[in-house]
Amino acid sequence: MAVGESKFPEIPLINGIRIGFTKAGIKKVNRKDVVLFEVCEGASVAGVFTMNAFCAAPVTLCREHLSRASARYLLINTGNANAGTGAKGMQNAQKCCDAVANIAGVSASQVLPFSTGVIGEPLPVDKLLSALPDAFDSLDTGTWLDAGEGIMTTDTRPKGAFRVCEFEGQAFNLAGISKGAGMIRPNMATMLGFVATDIAIDETLLHALLKQVTDKSFNRITIDSDTSTNDSCILIATGKAGNKKLTDLDSEFAKYFVDQLTSIMQELAHAIVKDGEGATKFVSIEVAGAEAKEDATKVAFEIAHSPLVKTALFASDPNWGRILAVVGRVGLQTLDVSRVAIYINDVEIVKEGSRSDSYTEELGQLAMSPENINIRIDLGLGDAFDTVWTTDLSHDYVTINAEYRT
Amino acid sequence: MAVGESKFPEIPLINGIRIGFTKAGIKKVNRKDVVLFEVCEGASVAGVFTMNAFCAAPVTLCREHLSRASARYLLINTGNANAGTGAKGMQNAQKCCDAVANIAGVSASQVLPFSTGVIGEPLPVDKLLSALPDAFDSLDTGTWLDAGEGIMTTDTRPKGAFRVCEFEGQAFNLAGISKGAGMIRPNMATMLGFVATDIAIDETLLHALLKQVTDKSFNRITIDSDTSTNDSCILIATGKAGNKKLTDLDSEFAKYFVDQLTSIMQELAHAIVKDGEGATKFVSIEVAGAEAKEDATKVAFEIAHSPLVKTALFASDPNWGRILAVVGRVGLQTLDVSRVAIYINDVEIVKEGSRSDSYTEELGQLAMSPENINIRIDLGLGDAFDTVWTTDLSHDYVTINAEYRT
Known part of the structure; x- marks a missing residue:
């Protein structure tokens, strides 16, 4: 059940981002359950994460990697949350990052891991690793719809949104996906939101902005009051739009960007509520x-x-x-x-x-x-x-x- | 649905208390929906009430009356909570107290009113008043079971408990009923608990004791996190057991009494949880x-x-x-x-x-x-x-x- 009709929009790719996906059979066979985002060099990437003290291993690792290096790859699996899994869970998340880094020729700290699904069961890391080459192969063809589908759990439909924006001759794009239908009461972030834009913006500023806008979107929704162990929201700015790099929020252009970002993040947050488990309102x-x-x-x-x-x-x-x-x-x-x-x-x-x-x-x-x-x-x-x-x-x-x- | 079997026990009357009841047709016809407790002169009566700021009119009046006079009558109706009813609700609660006082020849502040049922609808005060003579007539025959049944709302069964106690030759009794199955997350009290004993005890001490024991019983249960507007728990001590009046908690007898009181109040609180709306566990x-x-x-x-x-x-x-x-x-x-x-x-x-x-x-x-x-x-x-x-x-x-x- 879900509230209202919802058709996944035709979302254009964001210049500087490629999307891969595959079926690794993590929990169910023959469904998209692994998604890979490739981010161009020089992009700014910001993230906000669950405040749950029992946060998942990939959340811990993700925070660490974001603080250490420029992210180049995001690896997401559904079907298993890799939460409540202790030291073994951390090793498994690390193995996944290592494997992506190996194939791509980047450092492991440039890979951000995300997991969603049942809590407390060991991540079937071998299945994930054997599926990685397929995911890389699909980077040329993958779409936002593939990504939206590849991160679903009890969601009944993929959730995506985009904005084609222009301000005083400066064009840019915003696109994103989200997932989540139960254990939804995000606190500082949500499970899972991925939003991308092609504007150029300072990474520290991007992070501050993400926090601010999350508080008006994902952090203002609740389905069942239960804050997840895996909530993560990532905002990527590839810098390909050609604008003069944003370094503060004083300009009219910056204000316009914040408005557009708030609007798309609220749309993605509302999409989660409308697809809430059993939702009729x-x-x-x-x-x-x-x-x-x-x-x-x-x-x-x-x-x-x-x-x-x-x-x-x-x-x-x-x-x-x-x-x-x-x-x-x-x-x-x-x-x-x-x-x-x-x-x-x-x-x-x-x-x-x-x-x-x-x-x-x-x-x-x-x-x-x-x-x-x-x-x-x-x-x-x-x-x-x-x-x-x-x-x-x-x-x-x-x-x-x-x-x-x- | 309810957890486990439950037979209402054969509860002896407490010396100094009589129970009346009748069918006033407040919400449904032909069901016990009005209960009247008569308390002997000289009894100690203590009450704790909901902390909900939107407390019902009878709760406000009850608090006021308890602080002003020695309670002689408790009038309880089910089928209507008389909450969210503004000034009119207060007038209606006052009318009920006046009518009981008139019939019994006591002052209105010696009457404690209680209501339970749907919030926000006007109390059908005329039905209640016309049923009062019947309630008084039944004071000679009414039992704890009648009272337990007469205060039910979505409860599937009446809830009662009693203890026949003896400590170093001093015998006394404890008996009580409770109700509630939904909107149950008592805060300072519960909807509704009535407990009576025949021991003699100072009223200030009785009140302190009630608060203390409520925190270990009714205030530690929750069905659905929603604190009601009408929660009330009343403890009556008639003083007919023949003990030397309790004025502090230092004696072994006092400690024994507190243990027994905790035990019966926990039993009544647990009975509410077991009969929680839809409960299977x-x-x-x-x-x-x-x-x-x-x-x-x-x-x-x-x-x-x-x-x-x-x-x-x-x-x-x-x-x-x-x-x-x-x-x-x-x-x-x-x-x-x-x-x-x-x-x-x-x-x-x-x-x-x-x-x-x-x-x-x-x-x-x-x-x-x-x-x-x-x-x-x-x-x-x-x-x-x-x-x-x-x-x-x-x-x-x-x-x-x-x-x-x-």
């Missing part, structure tokens, strides 16, 4: 009128995680008392319940802390029936606000996660 | 080896709230990577993943942060198959520990909560 939760942004964020996430709110969304039931109960239990010190207003798709449900006089059950039912739901809360305390995107909790979520390993 | 989560108790509590609750852990429990699937991922994402500053050990029903699953050498999938399957599951985590950091009780997330949970209002 795409829900944005806007909390305004908070004293501090952290308060707005907290209220929004707590609503997004409430199983009672999520099952009411699944039922298209305007059981707004459940939303109100969450606002009340979050623990905001200065909350004044008599100032709280709640709207669902612009229908005023709660005014001054209790049911609005204009509210009727019919209006509520109507507001809850579309696939796209906007829950808006005004705390009436201040000017801070935040938005979080999530989905409902359906029977299919339970089925998928009760049967995932079988 | 009763799960205790013990976290040891923490630096501070708050850390242990936090890790235990986060595991108990993880939809991925809960669906794996439903499937009896030893997908322990999901437990490990929660431990990693909680955000303990000093967590050293290489010290973490995880056991399920005494099978060592994780040792030093990754899969134990002795672990096999068969052992894991065996450990996960019973109805009663014990998840034990050793963080290896210190001596603090805590235990939380919860249940799984099943299709029935989704069905019940997607259909609750229909």
Whole structure:
């Protein structure tokens, strides 16, 4: 199940990047499960990763390699997360990097490894290594669609987005893919996002930008509150667009680039939510009128995680008392319940802390029936606000996660 | 669905308490939905209530009345929570207290009101008031079973417990009922618990005791992480047992009483979890080896709230990577993943942060198959520990909560 129709767009290749893929039979036979990105020399590459202390071996290695050298290859496998695998897991991730480096003639620290799939099982490293030559061979033909398909786990569809941009005569491109449908509550990053552009930009600046934009996109989605061990988001800038290298964010061009980057990363983040495990609704939760942004964020996430709110969304039931109960239990010190207003798709449900006089059950039912739901809360305390995107909790979520390993 | 068999025990009446009940047709016709407790003069009564800022009108009134006068009557209705109902809700709760006071010839502040059911709908106060004479008439015949049945919502069975106690020749009794199956993550109290004893005890001390024991029982259970607007737990001591009035906790008798009280309140709390919406498992989560108790509590609750852990429990699937991922994402500053050990029903699953050498999938399957599951985590950091009780997330949970209002 997934919310809305979704066709993978025709994404042009980004100048300076080649994509390879193959079928290594890691968990299932005859499916694309290995993806290889080749990045040109001189590109800037930035990454953000899960804050989960039990982060996977490839995440640890990826962080290390990014800090040591200019990345030239990204190797991604699905079907196995290589997480909770201890020292052996680190050795396996290292072996994969060594093998790619060997074939390509680069140093192992120029290879970034990524894994996604079941946690706690040994990575079938031999299968991966024997599939590498195939992946290299396909570098001339691989597309963003191949990459989008090759990183799926319980996703029902590949997710991709692109922007062809122009600002005062300077053309550039942005393209990316993402994956993830369960264990989705990214904290500093997501599992997995790969975004590329051809602009030239300083690598330190690129990293700062990625962090900033991640906080407005991947770090504002949640499906089931569980932060993964493998979340990673990589942003590559190949420098082939011909622009004067960006080194600060003061120019109008830089601002335009940030807007475009935010837009594509939000689209990729939303695509994950819409394909959330068992999802039937795409829900944005806007909390305004908070004293501090952290308060707005907290209220929004707590609503997004409430199983009672999520099952009411699944039922298209305007059981707004459940939303109100969450606002009340979050623990905001200065909350004044008599100032709280709640709207669902612009229908005023709660005014001054209790049911609005204009509210009727019919209006509520109507507001809850579309696939796209906007829950808006005004705390009436201040000017801070935040938005979080999530989905409902359906029977299919339970089925998928009760049967995932079988 | 519910975990295990459960027969409501034959609970003797507590000397000094009478129980009335009736069918007021508040939400459904022909079911017990109003319960009345009459408490003798001179009894001590203590209460703890939800910390939800959107607490229900009866909770607000109950707190106020308890602080002002000696309680003589408890009036409880199911079918409507009288929460999110603003000023009108307060008036309705007050009307109920006034009516009871009128009939009984006591002051309105000696009446404690309780409501449970759907949030946000006006309390049908006329139905309640017309049913009151019937409730008073039944005070001679009502039993704990009538009370247990009269406060149910989505509960599949009434929950009661009792202890006949004796300590160095001093006999006393403890009895109680509880309800709740969804929106269960009590914070300072639960929805609803009523416990009574015939010992004599100072009211201030009784209140301190209730808070202390609630933290080891009702405040350590969670079904779906949602703290209700109406949680209330009341402890009544009628003083009819003939003991010298307890005024401090230094005596051996006092310690014995606290042990017995903890035991009965844990039994009532566990009964709520076992009857959790859609529950097929009763799960205790013990976290040891923490630096501070708050850390242990936090890790235990986060595991108990993880939809991925809960669906794996439903499937009896030893997908322990999901437990490990929660431990990693909680955000303990000093967590050293290489010290973490995880056991399920005494099978060592994780040792030093990754899969134990002795672990096999068969052992894991065996450990996960019973109805009663014990998840034990050793963080290896210190001596603090805590235990939380919860249940799984099943299709029935989704069905019940997607259909609750229909």
